[in-house]
Amino acid sequence: MKQLVINLIQEDIDNGECMNPFDCPISKAVNRLYPISTWNPDEYLETITGPTSIRHGNLNQRENYVLPIEAIEFVKNFDNGNYVEPFTFIATKCEE
Numbered sequence: 001m002k003q004l005v006i007n008l009i010q011e012d013i014d015n016g017e018c019m020n021p022f023d024c025p026i027s028k029a030v031n032r033l034y035p036i037s038t039w040n041p042d043e044y045l046e047t048i049t050g051p052t053s054i055r056h057g058n059l060n061q062r063e064n065y066v067l068p069i070e071a072i073e074f075v076k077n078f079d080n081g082n083y084v085e086p087f088t089f090i091a092t093k094c095e096e
Helices: 010-015 025-033 069-079
Strands: 003-008 046-049 053-057 062-066 087-093
Touching (some): 003 025, 010 025
């Protein structure tokens, strides 16, 4: 089972935007830790955080990962303007 270890740092929080799934702290962390160059250097990176998952990759090679409850709660708190702290979590690839 493929997993992504996401180490969300204060810089991701400081530069993230509330209610913006393309630019939230989790998207920032995924983009920083897993740049598209590790997949295909000529493609655009698309990272979307929703209430329960991350989609990472490009139009031709995209993988979906399930967020753990701690990450889901982080997104809710961040989007509601509540205090959040850096943390590390593991996102697990969805079975096809």
